[in-house]
Every structure is written in C-alpha cells, then in structure tokens.
Amino acid sequence: MLITLNNLKTFIETFIKDGRSVVGPVKEDNYSLYKPLKSFDEVNLSLIYPTKSTKEYFFADNESILTYSWTEKNKINITDPKDPEGVVIFGVRPCEAVSYPIMDKVFTWDYNDEFYLKRREKNIIISVACEKCDEFCFCTSVGITPQTTEGSDIFLQKTLEGNYSVQVLTEKGKTLLTSLSSFIEDRDEKPIDYKGPDKKFDITQIRSWLESHWDEHPIWAKITLPCIGCGVCTYLCPTCHCFDIVDEGNLKDGCRCKNWDACQFAMFTVHASGHNPRDTQSKRFRQRVAHKFDYYPDKFGRTLCVGCGRCIRHCPTDMSLLNVLITIDKPIIKLLNR
Template sequence: MPKTISEQNLLRLIDTLVNEGKRVIGPKAAGTMTLYEPLATGEELNLGELPRRSAKETFFPLCETILTYERDREGVRVTDVDPGAIPETVLVAARPCDVAAAPVLDSVFSWDYQDEFYLSRRGKTTIIGLACARADDACFCTAVGLSTNDTKGSDLFLTTLTGGGYRCDVITDKGMALLAAHGGLFAEGDGTPAPLAEPALGKLDLEKIKQWLDNHFEDPLWEEIAERCAGCGACAFLCPACHCFDINDEGGEKKGARRKSWDACGFGKFTNHASGHNPRDVQPQRYRNRIMHKFKYYVDKFDQRLCTGCGRCIRACPVGIDIAEILSAIGTRDQGPGTGKD
C-alpha cells in the first residue's frame, strides 16, 4: 500500500539524511536559476521549476580525476582514484525526464567496458522521483513514450496530493530500504493526486521516425537544419542522456592528473583523428549524428531512445532549433527513396 509524507517531513528526511553523512542532491536555488546541487538542509529544496541542468551530474560529473601522477628522485608514482570513496547519495525530487535517463546511461557505461566511476555512483545512489505538476512549451516527454508521472529509474516516487504532501510509491528494493530506515516520517494512506502537467506535444510515431532514419542517412534535411546550428554543444551538455566524454592528461613534467570531461558530438573537433582526418568535418554531418544517435543508433544497440523529452535543448538553443519540431517533421516525410548508408 502506498505511503504518504508531508511537506514538512520531506524536509526533515533531507535533514536526517544529511546528518547521517549522506550526500543529498536536489533542486536548489542558485542565483536566478534552479540547479541540482548538494543540499545542506531540507529548507534549501526548491520545487518551483525544472532545474536548468539535468541530474546526470549526480552519476556523471562534468569533470572528474581518474588518476594522478607525481615524479621525484625515486621515480614516477601513479595513484588511481578510488571509486569506493564515492559517498552514499540520495537524489531527491528529480523529475521523471531526468530520472528516466539513468537506466539509459546505465546501458552504455556497462556495455563493453564497466565504467567503475559511473557505476559506483549509480550503485551508491537512491533516487526519489517527483511527478511533474507543470510543463512549458518545450516539454515533450509524452511524445517520446514517457509521462509526467513515469517511475522509470526511480527507487521511490512522490506524487503531489491535493491536500498537501505527497504519496510515496516504493519502486525498488533500494527505495524500500530507505523508507524502512526512516519509517517514522511516513504515514499510511493514499490521498488524491493533484493534476499532472500535460505537455502540449502529443505522442510521436517513433517507429515511423526510426524507419525514415534507417533509410535517409543522406538527405537534404540535414543541411537545412545545420544551416542554423552553431555547434555550441549547449544541447548535449544540458541533455540528461548525452554522455560523450574526452580523457586528457593535465599538468607538467613533475605532477599532474588524468581527467575525464564532458564532450559533445556537435563540436567540430570531436571526431578529429590523430592523422588529421575528420569523418564529420561539417555541421550537417554532426547534427545528423545527434538525431541518428538518439533515435536510431541507440535504439538499434540497446532498444532504448537517447532522449527523455525534457526540452532543455530547446530552451537553451541560441538559434532556436527545436528537436521536437524536427521529429514531428520527420514523422510526416515520405519514407523513400533515400539512402540508409551509415
């Protein structure tokens, strides 16, 4: 049976988790924006708007050190960073479009190579999702097969009640463990859910879009879109599911570090080879890869889409490119002829 938790007790839960030494991440006011940031107290929780950046930073930091080196008279010492030192974490009040990206990222970071940094963070994180009560014109989660109360990726899931407080549904064993450890803050009951947000864009025919992409690797559409694309990478950096990264050694002769940092397939040098050859040397090829990766390649490889419809790329694009409009247009295009060569 579902439990309920009052707004006051949700804040107390955060305080309790912080006092237990856990890292608690949640929406927090940061100047004029809301961001997913570490919370020092429950009072810092800000549920007024979708955070500007996604929650993927909880598991996949913008930049992280994976080893350090130091040279002295004795030689060179290389020290690996211990993933075991990553703290236990609770991600609180994450929106469904952010939470649904976590299982998507799991696939790529545990496929042919086990990324111990990412997987350690994921394994040590309990996610408390929160249903969306509002949506703006950029939201399109329902168009890509999700919903504003989708529990995918959550361990516990909160739904706002009309009388105040939240219904709490247990989704996983992790969620059950957290609830059991803090049972005094929860009450028996169900309650009446408050109205959910309703994104303006309805469901897209994703199968039809995939079929078109299968057969139109070469198409004038890519040049039409890329005429506007600035290649700034804002869309990739804000996306909950984009996961490109680069690894660089930073420092000097005596000491330094090897770091993993975010990258983006929209950047001009992303595919630059050591030989100087660049197989995606113009922007139409790079934007094509963005759409193909999200709605064809990832589907072919993992049977999942690399997009959760959060709309951040739409809001942030400096030249007004709208991925939902692009997908809608693809869904209406003639299926042939074309070339699916890739």
C-alpha cells in the same frame, strides 16, 4: 503510503543532519541546478526542472581517473582516485530518472565503467512526479509519462490534499525509508492526475525514416543551418554520455582526466590524419538525432532521449531538436523523398 510536506522537510533535513550528501533542485538568479542542500528551504519544487540535469552526479563533467607523480628515485607512482561518495538526489523528475537505466546500458556495454557504476550503486533517487510542463517538454512522445517510476528508488506524487503519496521501488529505497519510517503515514490520498504534454511525434516513424535516409538527404543541410556548434544541448542533456580522456600535468605530477565531450564540436571526430568524417555542422547535428533515435535504439532497444526538452529550451539559437523531429515526422518529407 503518504508523507506530508512538513514531514518531507524533516525527512530530508534528517539526512542532511546525519552528514549525508543530499542534492535537490535549487534556483539561483537565471540559472538552476541540482545542488548540495544545506536545508530543505533551498529546494524549489515549482521548477519544471533545473537547467542542469543530475547527470553530473553519475557521470562527472570532470574527474580524475588516476594521478601520477615522480619519486626521487625517478620512479613513477600511480594512484587510483578515492571512491566517490554516494548522494541522495531529491526532486528528480520522472523523465530524468529514466536516463539512469538508459546510461547504464552504455556504461556496462563493452566495458564496465567503474567511475559511473560506483556512483550509480551508491546514489539514491527520490523522484517527484510532474504537475506541469512547458512548450519544450515532450516526454510522452518518447514513451515516458509524468508518473513513470523507472529509475527511481522512491517515487513521490503530490495529492489533491497537498501531501505526497510515497512509492518505494527498490531495495535501496526500502532501506532508506525503514530508518525513517516514523515520517510516513500508512494511508492513501488521491494523487493529482496530470497527463503531461501532448504527443508531438511518432518515434517509430522517425526511426524508420532515419534508417532509410542518411546524410544525403537535403533536409539536414537546410534545417540545421541555425546550429552554431556549441555544447549546450549535449551538456544539459541527461542522456548524452560522450567523454574525452586528457592528461594534465607538469614535470612533477599530474592526472588523467575524464571530461565531458560533445558530438557538436567540430574537433570531436577529427582523425589523426586531419580528415574529419563529420566536417559540417549539419552532419554533426544529424549524428545527434540519429544516435538518439536510430543507433541507440538499434543497439539497446529504446530511445536515447527522455523528452525533458533542455536542449530546446536552452539552445542559444533555437536550433530545436523538436522542430527537426516534427519535420521528419511530417508527411511532406515522404514527398520530398521520391
């Protein structure tokens, strides 16, 4: 199946006119994000990917999980939040679409996180295959390619003629497309064959190294020195999913909020006693690497990283995850281990 760029535009704009929320990659000054669209013209498909990921449309950076108020009779009213509206997310990159099945495992593991799951059920993902990458991309090293369709409902791939080949992957995608089938042509064109970045490290090697070397290894203290302990890497990461629950209120009313939290913050693991098991930045950075490449794979059988490279591209001090992984993967490490 095929859709022309013009038809794609009409296709997306029909949704917008129908009053559905459609978000897409938009570039604003030095900053880019997946933003609710007013028209297709705002979409920028030449971006490798926006700075901010689509994570916020599944796992909001701030949401109220209940609100409360005091009634006159001194009773407390507790109100559940309204169900979230679903959005159609257009222009998702294949690596990022893989982050949804990855987050599903966490949010359905020991507890079904209804706030995540309601959005996950309603959101529809239209992905577009990559045609280029930069020095920060490493999807191929974590088992993803520019043509990976996992996590997408509809998958588009640019053809040599400049149109888009269409793959429908789920029931949700099928329903969405049936209503607008007139835009789709029933013929095929050869999609652009794009290989993606070269493989940069071996995840099996990294996992086995992480399993046998924990924080006592001198490499952690040395290699993580540039880290300043901000939350840029975790907050831009499409797979980082830690959150904090806080109460905000006054004498009359208030709410209980679920906010993003980051393992890179010094306060993240402080116990009530005042003891902090991860008391240095090197331990906190080690935690992020080990969670992604050892603990999560151990529990769920895959890597907690999609190789988008946001954490490297936007790190204010170039405290590069890629550099850490490549260093771990180097044979020199094996010598240091003796």
